[in-house]
Amino acid sequence: MDGRDADARAGRQVSRSGPRTGLWAGRGVVGSMEKRVRVGSIVVDCKDVPRMMAFWQEALGYVPRRPLSPGDDFMVLRDPTGKGPNVSIDGMEPLRGRIHLDLYTEDPEGEVERLVRLGAAVCRPREPGEDFVVLEDPEGNLFCVVDTRVG
Secondary structure (H helix, E strand, O other): OOHHHHHHHOOOOEEOOEEOOHHHOOOOHHHHHOOOOEEEEEEEEOOOHHHHHHHHHHHHOOEEOOOOOOOOOEEEEEOOOOOOOEEEEEOOOOOOOOEEEEEEEOOHHHHHHHHHHOOOEEEEOOOOOOOEEEEEOOOOOEEEEEEOOOO
16 A cells, blocks of 8 residues: 555545645546546647648648638648647737647537636637637636537
């Protein structure tokens, strides 16, 4: 029997690396360990979508979700093995920093509420025809929660 077994029997929070501390201390094991969102895409803001698409496609060996059309200002590159997150090339006027995370979920409303309870703030709500909400983490770094139920 190691210390983790004794902690678990005593009702203390434990993980494979030992008792929980800091941010995770006092949070329920099941509730805090459930996978609610995942990093679905790392978004790179840019001015020249075709150039950046070609660069990241060659650098990572990723493939475009669809062919690039003239005037496209957004393109998703996918890992052909399906193991890595997408890399999205975003030529739209940035509301965010140069690189940000898109968190994918099938429960965007619930996840936005949960993330706000954790200290995030809604920067820009979901607008008609969009599949995302823009949030800020506690230090003002922007990220998006993306509804994966939308085509």
